[in-house]
Amino acid sequence: MFKNHLTIFLIAITSVMIYSCDIKKAGTQNENTDEQVVNVYTHRHYEVDKQLFADFTTETGIKVNVVNASADELIQKMEMEGEKSPADVLITVDAGRLHRAKEKGLIKSIKSGLLENNIPGKFRDPEGYWFGLTYRARVIVYAPDRVDPTALTTYESLADEKWNGKLLIRSSGNIYNQSLLASLIAANGRDEAKKWAEAVVNNLAREPKGSDRDQVKAIASGIGDVAVVNSYYIGKLLDSKVEEEVNAGEAVQVFFPNQEGRGTHINVSGAAVANHAPNEANAIKFIEYLSDEKAQSVFAGANFEYPVKPGIKFASLLDAWGTFKSDSVNLSVLGENNRDAVMIFDEVGWK
Numbered sequence: 001m002f003k004n005h006l007t008i009f010l011i012a013i014t015s016v017m018i019y020s021c022d023i024k025k026a027g028t029q030n031e032n033t034d035e036q037v038v039n040v041y042t043h044r045h046y047e048v049d050k051q052l053f054a055d056f057t058t059e060t061g062i063k064v065n066v067v068n069a070s071a072d073e074l075i076q077k078m079e080m081e082g083e084k085s086p087a088d089v090l091i092t093v094d095a096g097r098l099h100r101a102k103e104k105g106l107i108k109s110i111k112s113g114l115l116e117n118n119i120p121g122k123f124r125d126p127e128g129y130w131f132g133l134t135y136r137a138r139v140i141v142y143a144p145d146r147v148d149p150t151a152l153t154t155y156e157s158l159a160d161e162k163w164n165g166k167l168l169i170r171s172s173g174n175i176y177n178q179s180l181l182a183s184l185i186a187a188n189g190r191d192e193a194k195k196w197a198e199a200v201v202n203n204l205a206r207e208p209k210g211s212d213r214d215q216v217k218a219i220a221s222g223i224g225d226v227a228v229v230n231s232y233y234i235g236k237l238l239d240s241k242v243e244e245e246v247n248a249g250e251a252v253q254v255f256f257p258n259q260e261g262r263g264t265h266i267n268v269s270g271a272a273v274a275n276h277a278p279n280e281a282n283a284i285k286f287i288e289y290l291s292d293e294k295a296q297s298v299f300a301g302a303n304f305e306y307p308v309k310p311g312i313k314f315a316s317l318l319d320a321w322g323t324f325k326s327d328s329v330n331l332s333v334l335g336e337n338n339r340d341a342v343m344i345f346d347e348v349g350w351k
């Protein structure tokens with residue numbers, strides 16, 4: 001087991017090192033030829049991104065060098081590289097993580113009228129450190145043959161005894177749950193949030209394990225009746241080439257909680273300019289490009305996420321779910337409450 005992890009770790013480190021070499025080379029070339037570049041550290045690995053980056057190069061003449069790794073690996077890499085980091089832009093998921101990068105001094109505040117215009121205030125850091133590009137809702141999904149949707153109301157109501165042995169949700173180590181609990185702390189205070197987490201643990205159909213997709217599959221196989229998952233996973237399951245996944249997606253319905261109150265908890269995938277960005281002006285241009293009409297439409301079609309720029313058409317599946325009210329708390333608060341959320345999970349024994 002340990003050996004396997006070590007192997008994966010070594011492969012990850014090696015590939016990151018190979019990528020860094022590429023970037024260093026590109027940087028040197030840059031000095032000699034005046035070639036304009038932007039070095040992008042991103043967790044995203046979608047075909048559409050490649051297309052978007054190529055379009056950006058065509059439009060601006062700025063070459064995009066990409067380093068792909070998981071969000072936590074990229075943050076670690078930037079920490080290790082320090083002032084010498086070639087990173088210009090960090091693209092990662094979850095405001096909690098973006099906040100972590102901010103706290104560690106890895107990203108810098110920028111001012112851009114275009115970004116402020118394109119991205120509504122709640123989707124970006126109030127001090128200009130990071131900017132949301134797409135958002136997702138953390139929804140409740142349920143088995144329509146076993147759950148009457150009128151029984152569903154709020155995240156808070158998942159603490160109710162009626163869900164005893166029926167609730168599915170992944171482990172607390174995951175940032176999605178940390179940000180959800182952070183939003184409950186913001187709405188109801190620490191004590192209430194802790195009581196909620198405790199009750200949720202008591203209601204679980206099984207010990208937390210697996211991904212969001214696995215919770216949906218567990219509903220499909222009758223292990224539980226309701227689950228909390230990110231909205232785009234339902235789209236991904238329905239769109240999958242694997243029959244079991246399509247079946248799982250079809251076995252559930254989506255419910256947007258807290259519509260009568262503060263709204264459904266949402267989070268972003270976002271971008272930031274690296275604190276030591278060697279090509280800062282290009283970095284800002286790049287993020288501006290991703291926030292504009294064309295890129296936002298591409299994002300909307302690609303990953304079953306919602307584009308942050310108002311007025312962009314959603315993917316048809318999202319349209320079918322209808323509009324919903326989203327929690328208006330500034331997402332930077334989720335980052336601020338992250339430490340408390342992690343502590344509460346620990347205190348209540350949410351694995």
Ligand SMILES: [Fe+2]
Binds near residue numbers: 230
């Ligand atoms: Fe995800």
